[in-house]
Amino acid sequence: MSRDSKRSVVLSLQCPDRVGIVAAVSQFVASHGGWILESSHHSDVDSGQFFMRDQILADSLSFGLDEFRSKFEPLATSFSMTWRISDTSAPKRVILLVSKQDHCLSDLLHRWRNREMEFEIPCVISNHDDLRSFVEFHRIPFHHVPVPADDREPAFRRTAALIAENGPDCVVLARYMQILPEWLTREYAGRILNIHHSFLPSFSGARPYHAAFERGVKLIGATCHYVTAELDAGPIIDQDVMRVDHGDTVDEMMRLGRDVEKMVLARGLRYHLQDRVMIHGSKTVVFS
């Protein structure tokens, strides 16, 4: 069986490192019949923190998630764990925020149509109306919320209300091109993913391709990261690059960069949806 094709539950946890964590967790899982499909560990040397993710065949467990939670709680407490268990057959709800450019949107909708990643899209929100018909072709609600440059706050409150109504697991800024207010980034801390069109920390902020062109770099990149109050400084989930040369204009860098952006955002979202990402301060552990 593929590690993705069968219904499974994902247990992810972090706690101070010590001897016996894996033994205790594995013993717990095994004692309830749990068949482990995939298991990943990481010990962070500097902080002494331990991270673990187990993907377990759902049907192998002798009980459901609620009972798992109550039975596992004492063990978790004894190791001071921060932990979570989720059912991969309950698709996560992802709200997409877009602007006018549709390369990331189009790419994600394709993966959604083909069920390449299991997720639901309760709605798409945009500050422009351009992408309405393409979204609605997919029978997904499209909300046009203009963001006037001189009066953004009401627009963000309206956006936040739409997000809240749809109870998402996460929000994806698929080239939304607006800086979210701090209160919104805090409300969904660790649950808003952005794709930035540079290889961070180089060229944060606006017009990164122009800056890359000016500096004469030989590779351009893209970065998928969690949004925090500080612009383009959140924990990085994934990055990638593409070669350019002196013959590439800013327009051509933008064209080439779109392909990197699509790939990096799709990978980052996939990791997030499968509970493969654990935030640790300003960095991430990604059990890819």
Next chain:
Amino acid sequence: MSRDSKRSVVLSLQCPDRVGIVAAVSQFVASHGGWILESSHHSDVDSGQFFMRDQILADSLSFGLDEFRSKFEPLATSFSMTWRISDTSAPKRVILLVSKQDHCLSDLLHRWRNREMEFEIPCVISNHDDLRSFVEFHRIPFHHVPVPADDREPAFRRTAALIAENGPDCVVLARYMQILPEWLTREYAGRILNIHHSFLPSFSGARPYHAAFERGVKLIGATCHYVTAELDAGPIIDQDVMRVDHGDTVDEMMRLGRDVEKMVLARGLRYHLQDRVMIHGSKTVVFS
């Protein structure tokens, strides 16, 4: 602490998959104080085989390897494990076989000089005398064993004798350019690494760059694999590629390819030396 910088022991095992393997092994390790630095698992779906590698801080264990072996044996037997434990502070012995080209040799000697990978080189054996001074500069014995095209067998017996005298953990064909006799590949099954200068299975056999040039491929590659009786068909450890275009002649493909060969062989050898590779039929599990 780095996962590489402290003295550690590596436990690697494979057995039929079932519930409770990780629990049993982790429980055993924890009960003897073992601090796990790195842990990797893999379930092969088709064959139902389970693979596991634990890297354990040596000083955390309450006993040495011999006692580990005797105490672990009953558990291993009950799960029908094939297993091994090794001490990373006891550097493995690697014999290099080379011909006239020295790019892989030079690269490996650099990594050896800098202790980038911990291993000993008891000797270098070559069918040509060209590389003697460079090897001897490193105070490593160099044996020149010519392999006449019309009478290879005595040369291979002499080579085998030299290998046997030096009791190596593994033998590396660092562009040796000779096909080893079947009896020798069997004697060191799973312990002879070759670097082939193509992206296998394309262009196996002789003159792969010429074949790549003729076919007009847009990427050239290299493959590190275990040597088996069938030429270039052994389990693959690592591969990589590099872009070429219509302007690249065979000579330039060879030049570009040398950089890929060096990298792939160095990575493959590193995985092997750190017990990260487990052979499974004609394939490998590589816990990189």
Next chain:
Amino acid sequence: MSRDSKRSVVLSLQCPDRVGIVAAVSQFVASHGGWILESSHHSDVDSGQFFMRDQILADSLSFGLDEFRSKFEPLATSFSMTWRISDTSAPKRVILLVSKQDHCLSDLLHRWRNREMEFEIPCVISNHDDLRSFVEFHRIPFHHVPVPADDREPAFRRTAALIAENGPDCVVLARYMQILPEWLTREYAGRILNIHHSFLPSFSGARPYHAAFERGVKLIGATCHYVTAELDAGPIIDQDVMRVDHGDTVDEMMRLGRDVEKMVLARGLRYHLQDRVMIHGSKTVVFS
């Protein structure tokens, strides 16, 4: 100005190599005011053939394409050139042939919607009806031509008729999954592009991901090539690869491979549409 953003004409030629070709062609272009935006040359050493591509600002020329053709002909004849001049502002007509999988189709339609590459899609032809609504959303005619396994020839004649009616510059097999009859490949020699889901020449033919999985390769790939009578043996335009490991099932290789297929096909088609590809025997010169 970007080399892509202004209306330009492309002159591409090949002829036996000798002294003075570039001088004669450049002199001709300059004498008629031609402003060269991009110029590429290649001398094939083995065959002694010379290849050249000039992209010229259309408005800089003192006359149109017809007059260019008649004036250039004597020079071309004196050098025994095979040559072509085309206007990039006259978008090429591309017919897409698809089956059930839509990742390449979806990717190309996105690039078409965004005018990332200038081309027209007179119709999409498929042996299944699955992708009709997505294609028709783009207001592109969709023709369902089933290809029964026991009676393919009539289907291919019907397909050929549809192609002929639409007078395409090229035909793209965007995961069509059918082997075209030899007579059809000959009729559109050098004008049918296929995306094969392996790094050719490895794993030609059916089920390449299964073959790659069985062999245990550490990279999977895709190849864009011109279709010839011999299956998967036509001149290669572009290739790329992606890393996989022992944990990737065939299904996961297919998922990862789709992203490589999309990219490689889009790049190959772009090169073709911009007259950057020149066929030379069983190979290509690609002025990327």
Next chain:
Amino acid sequence: MSRDSKRSVVLSLQCPDRVGIVAAVSQFVASHGGWILESSHHSDVDSGQFFMRDQILADSLSFGLDEFRSKFEPLATSFSMTWRISDTSAPKRVILLVSKQDHCLSDLLHRWRNREMEFEIPCVISNHDDLRSFVEFHRIPFHHVPVPADDREPAFRRTAALIAENGPDCVVLARYMQILPEWLTREYAGRILNIHHSFLPSFSGARPYHAAFERGVKLIGATCHYVTAELDAGPIIDQDVMRVDHGDTVDEMMRLGRDVEKMVLARGLRYHLQDRVMIHGSKTVVFS
């Protein structure tokens, strides 16, 4: 014949772009029998500057370089060219500056031993004595010039004197780990290459791997650039990256990074030695 294997001369030039440059240059070369092996052009759109490099078979020209220079001068003047012609059979002289780490040194010496790139190494200069025996094994003079932290200037003057005595075409900082004084960078402007161990402009200055680790990037890189008075801000020749993950410590990033540094420096130096790099303000045109 390979574009690299025969004796050839390289003509490289830049001038304001206009119609007829290629025609005039090609006409000149052809009229003197010049057989062009490789030709590259670039029009910089923003500045209106044109760049060109012709590699010409030396034996095909009816005269030597001196006569070429005098005959070409009028044409060059009429187009306001900055230009240069060089003979690839006269190997350039490259002085290497190193510190204690030898990965770049070892890599370059290997390429020098194997004549993979044609260059001479009149001497190696180091602020430490560690690498003396390895350098002297190659029969290359080694100069130990300590650079005391509290009195650097005399050391740099001694270094500059050694450089001047050896009349180099270029100087390579192969992990020299010292910031050259401004007067020295000015004296050899466009002729000092540095390898910086990050993907610039990220992580300029000291300890880039530590900074990369702190930021949690998912790729590390290296940059080969010309040294200017401003630290790590000179024109970039080449860059590349390598994937890392949360499991990689700073030590492991350093280890992985060394392989990128070696490759990028070797490529950058090769481009420079073959007159493939033309500096244009703070950027480069690289005819790779």
